[in-house]
Amino acid sequence: MERIILKIGGSVITKKEEEVPAVNMENLQKIAKQIGEFYNLNKTAKLIIIHGAGSYGHQIVHKTDIHNGVKTKSQLIDFAQTQRLQNELDLIATEVLIENGIPAMPVQASAMAVMKNKKLSRMDADAIEGLMNTGIVPVLYGVPAFDEVIKCSILSGDEIAPYLAKKLKFDKIIHATNVNGIFTSNPFEDEKAKLIKKINKTNFGKIKKGITGSNTVDVTGGMLRKVTELMEIADCGIKSQIISALVEGNVKKALDGDESIGTIVER
Numbered sequence: 249m250e251r252i253i254l255k256i257g258g259s260v261i262t263k264k265e266e267e268v269p270a271v272n273m274e275n276l277q278k279i280a281k282q283i284g285e286f287y288n289l290n291k292t293a294k295l296i297i298i299h300g301a302g303s304y305g306h307q308i309v310h311k312t313d314i315h316n317g318v319k320t321k322s323q324l325i326d327f328a329q330t331q332r333l334q335n336e337l338d339l340i341a342t343e344v345l346i347e348n349g350i351p352a353m354p355v356q357a358s359a360m361a362v363m364k365n366k367k368l369s370r371m372d373a374d375a376i377e378g379l380m381n382t383g384i385v386p387v388l389y390g391v392p393a394f395d396e397v398i399k400c401s402i403l404s405g406d407e408i409a410p411y412l413a414k415k416l417k418f419d420k421i422i423h424a425t426n427v428n429g430i431f432t433s434n435p436f437e438d439e440k441a442k443l444i445k446k447i448n449k450t451n452f453g454k455i456k457k458g459i460t461g462s463n464t465v466d467v468t469g470g471m472l473r474k475v476t477e478l479m480e481i482a483d484c485g486i487k488s489q490i491i492s493a494l495v496e497g498n499v500k501k502a503l504d505g506d507e508s509i510g511t512i513v514e515r
Contacts, residue, residue: 251416255421260493262302281348299405302337317400353379357371361403409423431444432444447475478513
């Protein structure tokens, strides 16, 4: 049985364009149902779920600038409030997952991680591995975290996923996003954009100029950073798949091993 990390985009399970934090409950319930269908037929599966912050994080971080460090007392409040909001989102997500028969447990990544100048320096994964071995599905999420240089920076889900995949020797990362995969240009802006089925060392240099950031407020680097980090772990033999979670059944298909959808990132 494959060991899989499922990363769900914040733009999928929240209304990311909203100024006030809001869950996209319809999408969350559809995705949770598909994960439940997979999990309940594969009880021995080793699965970690990570989700983005969406409207529960990006707007407040963008406004307060805490992703560039904490310099004032008011930013300490912003730091704490952002963490609280993302805890709230994770509680909502795990509640829906539990309703679908998944033993999903909230895990606060910032309680076990240390950043260094905006990059993840180290993260203790022993408890996460222990929970998985017990049968729990850990559910982590992107958060502002302690940075030993600038006091605070953003530990994104896109950074947590490859770190844990490498450290815990996972086989695959599935990114469930709001697009069908990686395109030659921004599919939201260019109707001629074409889906790239596979990305590897041979073609990454040629296509990365066409990979853009996010079409909404995003303080974590968007799609280009995501793909760059996936290319780095591809060297360790960890394959990644980027799919649209908005297409009915795609999440279940990807979990079942269907690689005909989306984009595959490999060495």
